[in-house]
Amino acid sequence: MSTAPITAPGGEATHLNCSGLLCPLPVYKAGLALGRLAPGELLVVTTTDPGALEDIPAMTRQRGDELVSVDRQEGIQVFTIRKGQGR
Amino acid sequence: MTQPTIDRDPATTARRKRLAIVASKGTLDQAYPPMILASTAVSLGWEAGIYFTFYGLDILHSERFDKLKVASLANPAGPIQLPNALGAIPGATAAATRVMKRWMADARMPTIPEFIEMTQELGVRFFACATTMGVMGVTEEDLIPGADIAGAAAFLDYAADADVSLFI
Numbered sequence: 001m002s003t004a005p006i007t008a009p010g011g012e013a014t015h016l017n018c019s020g021l022l023c024p025l026p027v028y029k030a031g032l033a034l035g036r037l038a039p040g041e042l043l044v045v046t047t048t049d050p051g052a053l054e055d056i057p058a059m060t061r062q063r064g065d066e067l068v069s070v071d072r073q074e075g076i077q078v079f080t081i082r083k084g085q086g087r
Numbered sequence: 088m089t090q091p092t093i094d095r096d097p098a099t100t101a102r103r104k105r106l107a108i109v110a111s112k113g114t115l116d117q118a119y120p121p122m123i124l125a126s127t128a129v130s131l132g133w134e135a136g137i138y139f140t141f142y143g144l145d146i147l148h149s150e151r152f153d154k155l156k157v158a159s160l161a162n163p164a165g166p167i168q169l170p171n172a173l174g175a176i177p178g179a180t181a182a183a184t185r186v187m188k189r190w191m192a193d194a195r196m197p198t199i200p201e202f203i204e205m206t207q208e209l210g211v212r213f214f215a216c217a218t219t220m221g222v223m224g225v226t227e228e229d230l231i232p233g234a235d236i237a238g239a240a241a242f243l244d245y246a247a248d249a250d251v252s253l254f255i
Contacts, residue, residue, distance in 0.1 A: 022194055024127040028205065031130030062104070062131035086132055 013042035013080065018052070026052050027059050030081070034065060037083045042068070045079045052077055104133040107242070107249035113142030115155035115187055115199065116165075120255050121146075122202035129209040133250075136212035138242040139234070143255075144219045146199065149231045153200045159183040166190065207233050214242055 016033045018026035026047045033043050045056060053070070056079045060067040064084040071078040106128040110121040121137050128135040145151040159179035160171055166186035169179060191198070197205060207213070213234040219225065220236065227236060235241075246252050 020195060022196065024123045024130065025195070025197075027130045028126050031132075059131055062133070064132070 013044045015044045016046070018045055018047045018049075019076070020048055022049050023051050023055060027055050030056065030059060031063070034063065034081065034083050035087060039083050039085050041083050043081045043083065045081065047077050047079070048075055052079075056081075104128075104131075104251075105245075105249040106133055106135040107246035107252045108135070108137045109242075109252075109254045110137050110139050110143035110146060111141050112255065113145035113151075113155065115157050115184060117255065118143075118146050118155050118199050119191075119196075119202075121253075122197075122199065122206060124253065125211045126202065126206050126209065128251075129206070129211055134210075134212075135206070136214060136242075136245050136249075137206075138214040138216065138237070138245075140216035140219050144216055144223070144225060146203070147213060147215050147230050147234050148225065149229060152203065152231060153198070155184075155199060156180050157183040157187045203231065212245070214245070 014033060014037065016029060018029055021029070026045065026049060030043065030045050033045075037043060045052075047056070049055075053072075056077075057067050057070075059065075060081055064086045066082040066084060068080040068082050069078075071080075106125065108121045108125060110118070112118070121143075125135040125137055139147050145155060157165055157180065158174075159165060159167060159169055159182065160174035162174070162183070165183050167179070167183045173179065188198075214237040215225075215230055215234040217236050217238045220227075230236075
């Protein structure tokens with residue numbers, strides 16, 4: 001897992017690499033990372049688990065965050081999430 | 088140890104969703120689903136609580152929670168596919184357990200002790216079934232720290248406010 005600022009749609013973002021991790025770890029790590037952000041800040045999550053295509057959008061719905069974009073590449077998904085008003 | 092109570096986060100006025108799980112199995116493979124679901128629930132912003140009862144109490148037993156095993160007998164979908172006559176031979180359970188642990192490690196999945204630490208850090212409530220403790224001779228000192236000893240009424244009091252309740 002790495003966290004480093006990168007440029008994402010909408011401004012600076014924290015990056016979380018969940019490549020190679022299976023459920024529940026991408027959601028678990030993304031939840032921890034979002035908990036450290038302020039509302040409105042961006043988190044970019046990279047996953048290789050195909051289940052993440054359903055899991056990350058479900059997580060943002062349940063948490064009240066905004067799924068800004070999903071970029072699907074060969075075997076890789078990149079999610080950009082804007083933290084909502086929740087914890 | 089504190090008495091179980093219905094807790095609500097005072098930091099938020101909005102009611103959080105709640106997951107209530109009964110974990111009744113004490114095998115390594117069946118210890119994973121409650122941990123996976125509870126860690127996910129809190130990651131979604133929910134509350135989560137697990138009631139460990141019967142063999143599931145081994146998941147909270149400080150001398151057993153890191154020694155859970157996979158059944159090699161009467162487990163046709165298990166990690167080693169053996170006829171029941173061979174599943175009973177000495178070493179078969181240990182072999183099935185080794186294979187499952189290797190699968191989990193290769194997939195970079197946390198161990199059960201790691202999952203317990205992760206879920207406790209996230210505030211998942213652990214209930215230890217008081218009747219199981221009495222029947223099986225398990226004492227409070229046998230349990231990992233942080234579990235509430237509780238009976239069925241206390242768990243139902245917690246589960247009455249749950250949005251999702253599961254028996255595993």
